[in-house]
Amino acid sequence: MLRFVAGRTAEDLARVQHYRTTEGNPNSQPLWQMLQHLANHGSYHRGQAAAMLRQVGAAPVATDLILYYRERGGLPPDAAIEPETIRLLREHSPMKGCVVSSFLPQVLVALHGIDASVQLGFICDRPAELELWEGLPAVWIIPQLRLTDQTLIAQIHASSKKVMVWTVNRADEIRTLTECGVDAIVSDETELAAQVLAAS
DSSP states (O other): HHHHHHTHHHHHSSSEEEEEESOEEEEEEEEEHHHHHHHHHHHHHHHHHHHHHTTOOOOOOOOOOHHHHHHHTOOOOOOOHHHHHHHHHHHHTTOOEEEEEOOOHHHHHHHHHHHHSSSSEEEOOOHHTTTTTGOOSSSEEEEEEEGGGHHHHHHHHHHHHOEEEOOOOSSHHHHHHHHHOSSEESSSSSSHHHHHHHHH
């Protein structure tokens, strides 16, 4: 991200970007706000993950940014972290298993090369990237909701892989995906998801 921002002028960062939300609603924001949201939203999801781990009796690792910098020993932000990821997984083995996921195919290939026993997940939010799923060493394919349909789910299952869809926040979407046979969903509305799944 540092490299991306460094290559932008003040005018670039102030330029309004037009996009659609994950629900398909049109929206507009200056680029600088979107980049700030990117960092902030990551913190939000780390907090969610820590809360879920505590609910099942596990002690989550610290996710403070300053600790991340200390643990990396001053490595530059774009240095390869795959070996460190595998080391930490071995050192802090999850009680019920986990999926190490990435948007970046090259990261999944590198992780698989270090330890083929680690379950990997390929996250994607763009149709062109989604086409890469068959050639990757990922057990889980994790498409964004708007990219997911019954045909894709069937193709992934036919390849002996699993499907986890994100972000699914409406009851009708949760029901439809359950009927289509997805293996997991990611939702900000966990109580709603639990109710819908319990009623299925």
